[in-house]
Amino acid sequence: EDQVTQSPEALRLQEGESSSLNCSYTVSGLRGLFWYRQDPGKGPEFLFTLYSAGEEKEKERLKATLTKKESFLHITAPKPEDSATYLCAVQAKGGGADGLTFGKGTHLIIQP
Amino acid sequence: SAVISQKPSRDICQRGTSLTIQCQVDSQVTMMFWYRQQPGQSLTLIATANQGSEATYESGFVIDKFPISRPNLTFSTLTVSNMSPEDSSIYLCSVGSGNNEQFFGPGTRLTVL
Known part of the structure; x- marks a missing residue:
């Protein structure tokens, strides 16, 4: 059974204080690993897809990396508008699924 | 990416009743999905809505409780039947793109009393 574990559950940072969010996963065969941002009362907003170990993607202050067992979402010099819940998801290969x-996500709060 | 809308955005329902949630996409898509997000829990896939055939349900979800329609490539409905307070949740539809990415609608917040 595919499993995704995110840590920490919640993280409070000062504006400008860089940090990383962790996503550990087990999957029979990885088709893709996805990062989303979710603001209160809204649907998840797509951020990144990673397909293979060693791959990295960047968008503004966010950088996502992937190994064979986990992914990190690095946030550099965050701003209050980066406050949100960040979700990690995996898609398995094969089986038509x-x-x-x-x-469960990491709830990130950036304090001014 | 496609623009996805859901109706209603929220509703409060009585135990034992049913609610149908609509998902509309502004372009034709092959893959549409329905998820549930219960308080404090991760998003959980309910089913894949297949155009022209029966939906494919995940373990723990059954057609009698969550009937799904997919009459065309831009529209789907999810019905939550015979509701109980445990069905209180956010229900989300998503659409798949050619490179396996999924984009989500704004969600429907359901409260069952």
């Missing part, structure tokens, strides 16, 4: 398996 295209749905995503999600972690």
Whole structure:
């Protein structure tokens, strides 16, 4: 059974204080690992897809990396508008299953 | 990416009743999915909505409780039947793209009294 575990559950940072969010996963065969941002009362907003170990992607203050067992979402010099819940999900290969398996998310608060 | 809308955005329902949630996409898509996000829990896939055929349900979800329609490539509905307070949740539809990415609608917040 595919599993995704995110840590920490919650993280409070000062504006400008860089940090990393962790996503550990087990999957029979990885088709893709996805990062989303979710603001209160809204649907998840797509950020990144990573397909293979060693891959990295960047968008503004966010950088996602992938190994064979985990992914990190690095946030550099965050601003208050980066406050949100960040979700990690995996998609397994084969079997015709295209749905995503999600972690519970990391609730990130950036204080001015 | 596609623009996805859901109706209603929220509702409060009585135990034993049913609610149908609509998902509309502004372009034709092959893959559509329905998820549930219960308080403090991760998003959980309910089913894949297949156009022209029966939906494919995940373990723990059954058609009698969550009937799904997919009449065309831009629209789907999810019905939550015979509701109980445990069905209180956010229900989300998503659409798949050619490179396996999924984009989500704004969600429907359901409260069952």
